[in-house]
Amino acid sequence: MSIDEILNKTNLTCEEIKQLLAAEGEDKKKLFDRALQVKLKHLDNYVHLRGLIEYSNICTKYCLYCGVRCKNLKVERYQLSDEEVIECAKLAHKLGYGSVAIQSGERSDKAFVDKITHLVQEIKKIDNGSLGITLSLGEQTEETYRRWFEAGAHRYLLRIEASNEDLYYKIHPRDEKHDFKKRLDCIDSLLKVGFQTGSGVMIGLPFQSLDDLASDLLFFKQKDLAMVGMGPFIPHPDTPLWAYKDQIPPAEKRMELTLKMIATLRLMMPEINMVAATANQTLDPQGREKAILAGANVIMPNLTPNEFRENYLIYPDKANVKDKPSQTQSKLDESLAAIGHKVLYNAWGDSVAFMRKKALGQ
Ligand code: SAH
Numbered sequence: 418m419s420i421d422e423i424l425n426k427t428n429l430t431c432e433e434i435k436q437l438l439a440a441e442g443e444d445k446k447k448l449f450d451r452a453l454q455v456k457l458k459h460l461d462n463y464v465h466l467r468g469l470i471e472y473s474n475i476c477t478k479y480c481l482y483c484g485v486r487c488k489n490l491k492v493e494r495y496q497l498s499d500e501e502v503i504e505c506a507k508l509a510h511k512l513g514y515g516s517v518a519i520q521s522g523e524r525s526d527k528a529f530v531d532k533i534t535h536l537v538q539e540i541k542k543i544d545n546g547s548l549g550i551t552l553s554l555g556e557q558t559e560e561t562y563r564r565w566f567e568a569g570a571h572r573y574l575l576r577i578e579a580s581n582e583d584l585y586y587k588i589h590p591r592d593e594k595h596d597f598k599k600r601l602d603c604i605d606s607l608l609k610v611g612f613q614t615g616s617g618v619m620i621g622l623p624f625q626s627l628d629d630l631a632s633d634l635l636f637f638k639q640k641d642l643a644m645v646g647m648g649p650f651i652p653h654p655d656t657p658l659w660a661y662k663d664q665i666p667p668a669e670k671r672m673e674l675t676l677k678m679i680a681t682l683r684l685m686m687p688e689i690n691m692v693a694a695t696a697n698q699t700l701d702p703q704g705r706e707k708a709i710l711a712g713a714n715v716i717m718p719n720l721t722p723n724e725f726r727e728n729y730l731i732y733p734d735k736a737n738v739k740d741k742p743s744q745t746q747s748k749l750d751e752s753l754a755a756i757g758h759k760v761l762y763n764a765w766g767d768s769v770a771f772m773r774k775k776a777l778g779q
Pocket of ligand 1: 522
């Protein structure tokens with residue numbers, strides 16, 4: 418099928434997705450142009466912000482790609498105090514971000530679950546619940562997810578990391594702590610509890626094929642997710658996958674493949690929220706803007722106090738580790754204006770796909 422025919426479809430087959438992911442030259446340009454057109458038609462030129470709070474790098478898992486895996490003894494571990502978290506949230510509110518996202522290494526013990534419940538409740542007290550709350554705190558029981566939802570969080574991100582089980586076990590240890598089926602079940606629990614549920618994958622992993630990537634996009638569509646976050650894989654020297662760093666596509670290729678994944682998914686799911694991940698900016702100073710032009714509509718500026726940021730290095734050379742929030746903001750407004758986009762301040766920026774489904778009672 419010709420690229421023009423494919424670009425006018427929303428129900429793409431695996432083969433058609435692969436054709437888009439492999440597009441080069443004029444065809445590639447057509448893909449990006451079409452994805453931007455679809456995004457502007459459905460979501461306008463607004464970008465939604467979530468002030469990112471990297472709550473803690475204490476983690477019970479040892480995923481083979483992640484710099485904060487518990488087996489990396491070089492990392493100095495931290496957990497923000499309640500006051501620090503509330504200060505971050507107040508700053509997000511003051512800057513007009515509309516939402517915060519709390520991300521952390523993975524723990525599911527009672528003290529952690531209670532602490533998060535309390536923090537969500539406290540954040541909700543700021544200006545009468547005016548901040549939206551996204552959580553990205555890994556695998557938990559359905560009961561925990563429900564508690565956090567009832568406390569006031571309403572969006573949750575849990576990347577599947579790789580929707581192909583074989584690939585999943587090439588990037589995670591095969592043991593009870595890293596169980597593919599459990600991760601899938603968690604996504605189902607989040608949907609059931611009523612979260613705007615997001616997932617995602619890393620792009621350019623060792624052993625990952627175009628078939629895997631096409632299946633990832635079909636997985637997001639099949640789960641009818643409200644949000645997706647995809648970013649390039651960046652090898653970390655203190656992780657087992659570092660050994661495969663020469664067997665992955667070079668940085669520009671990983672970046673380009675990420676942009677093609679974003680653009681293709683925008684055609685398939687025109688109304689979802691898609692984040693321009695910080696990892697894009699790490700590989701390419703213009704990566705965030707490129708992701709917005711390829712179809713992303715959410716940015717997560719980092720609000721973690723600067724002294725902790727260098728300890729939350731899930732991958733090396735993370736962008737913006739040294740930036741101050743006020744600088745981040747003016748830089749962002751300018752760089753978005755330069756590409757014809759603007760931040761929608763003081764709004765939760767919920768997923769249009771999710772809100773439509775809810776209105777229809779589905
Ligand atoms: N513990 C939480 C948050 C994980 S950090 C959870 O499990 O959901 C957020 C995301 O960073 C991960 O889901 C993963 O996709 C991404 N990430 C981790 N290591 C990475 C690396 N080396 N390169 C690129 N992205 C990485």
